[in-house]
Amino acid sequence: MVSHSYWKKRCWGTLGVRVTLFGTPLSDFGSVKDEDRMASWKDDLLFLKSSLISQKLSKSLSQTIIPNTSPKATSKIMSQALDLSLLKGSPEERDEVSAALLDTLKTRGVAKLKNHGLPEDLIAEMFDYTRRFFSLSLEDKMTAKHPPEANPNRGYSYVGQESVSSISGYEKGLPQGKTIRDIKETLDMGSPHDSLVDNIWVAEEKLPGFRKFMEDFYESCFKVELEILDALAQALEISAPDLRLLHNKAENEFRLLHYPAVPASALEDGTATRIAEHTDFGTITMLFQDSTGGLQVEDQTNLGTFHDVVSGGKSEIILNIGDSLQRLTNDTFMAACHRVTYPPTVKVGSDVVIPERYSVAYFAKPNRIASLFPLKKFITPATPCKYEDITAWDYNNLRIAKLFS
Template sequence: MPLSNQTEPNIPIVDFKHWDERHGRQQIAQSLVDGCRDVGFVNIINHGISEAEIQEAFDWTKRLFDLTHEEKMRAPHPPGPDVHRGYSYPGLEKVSQVYGVDADREHVGKALREVKDCKESYEIGSEDNSFMPNVWLPEDVLPGFRDFGLSFYWKCNTVAQKILTALATGLQLDSADTLTQVHSGDYNQLRLLHYPPIKAEELEKQTSARMPAHSDWGSITLLFQDDCGGLQVEDPREKGRFIDATPIKNGLIMNVGDMLMRWSNAVDYLKSTLHRVTLPPLSDRFEGKDRLTRERYSIPYFLTPDMNTVVQCMEACKRLTGAPKYEPVKAGEYLQMRAKLQYEA
């Protein structure tokens, strides 16, 4: 799936090519933190996963979603919001920015689900995560898929650990290992996503959605995109206005999640920015009289702290931003709160 070489100018590009050379680390780390402060989203190139490995991941993703519904349902997403693994068919999941007290109101969840999310996904985690055990397809349905999923999961974790080290360096934390020490890798999530073709009119009139505006819950997210387009990021200069996050060939886009925002002391420092998936930006991406969108594939990797980690403002960030904006919270408790309306109980 070839990607465009163009990128939205408002989203910075950070090159990790010289990360392993000691003299280059500080500049890379500072550029990364600056981008996370300004936008909350950063394009990363020379991240450590090869073009061939990215292409293989998209090939497996397409093969997975080309299976029949009956075959994909051999690994169904468990009922309710507590375990996020296996296959979710279009309309099963509902993404939103509603949580806390509002999530306890029955009419809120019902109203959200009146607009269907038109996407399907498959979630993969660590085999050592007893909190969310994996749900695998039988081997004869898609031979080799389990081995691929676990291999790519840990490749992404290696990249994510490097980015965490860069963030700690750029934030001038007490140790470059401050963040990696509470991210074992066992609580991350690899998500394979497919957005089937849909009439552009349904998205324009908001009778259907692809991925509504939301922030990510964890520490950071890494995202690989195909060339279809449609990911948009809220403009940090104008609330409610969204800018296109155009894919970069062989690059990934990294964004700050809620937990890293809390660690760095809320919106005064690193931003957990709203983002969404909607219509692709170019009119020639539509097909036929019904203006069908092209199908879209993407692969996000969500990095999450170990479940018992207490997320609270770090001392180094207090010195920069003042008193903490949020009460301390355990990572597992925060995830459960945010997930409450994601899947119907």
């Protein structure tokens, strides 16, 4: 495995990312003992938690804020789930579900999947471990802390450490550093067999069985990923083996998310949200969510209109397209913009406390050395190439850097 010091020389220094915590550059903590740094972060996080509860969000983070100009969601709710087990059925059934998957992603932006091969009890255990991890003390969670720099994207990130709106703002031409606060905490992991980047774990005695379970769950998701890619390749009439070859190293990312309970009124002025609107970096994303609600996706046939995506149960997979597939297909597929905000049952600006929310995202990405230059099939006189060549690794790192900038 490559050490973090190697990454600091090879990657972090090149990106030149500078992150602040309540106005203090994290790099300036280098001379402070780990226990002192931990105490400082703990005090800051306790202050943030207090601020959220008291609705004094304007003092919780030292960031520049812009009004939330996101379009309002409609009352239209996505509900129908595609039966992924039909991919193992007759040729006619496979053709039908592959075509339906393609059409749903193109028009809706996301597809809901059932009977995908991951047992309900396995998913229930995954959510149980997720809750138990985020229920650990801040001090314990910070033993698996995300490095202060953006890359590699591994470990625990506290509430406010990353800002997803920096990505969407950058893409829309907004000044760098103008952000909307994300009220969430996360744990990021990669493949247990990754030879380039280590995962960062809490000690086994703090949460027995956690590491082994998450490593195994990652492998299970990879198998489902390949089946979905085969179905998309069939519907797009491209080579399934070729598409698999771009993803065969399982250089993906796996994220646990916890959105703390927050008063609905705290999200009213647009200075904070659960997670700001954004697109994902990879090829496809498989999302598992609880029943709290609040996930919204932009309608691909009516841009600017967002639909609520209501959970059909924790075992259901919400599938969306990411930037990498958009590039590979030369915009035949468009990455779906999505966000997490008010659940549809909560009145905007009310004094109701939105319950905490848990979700788990598996980000399927091309191999690091894979080119994101559009595939030949999608470059024609009528649809000339829209993208320059870049490796999946370089593209991922550029996008990740915006989260922590």
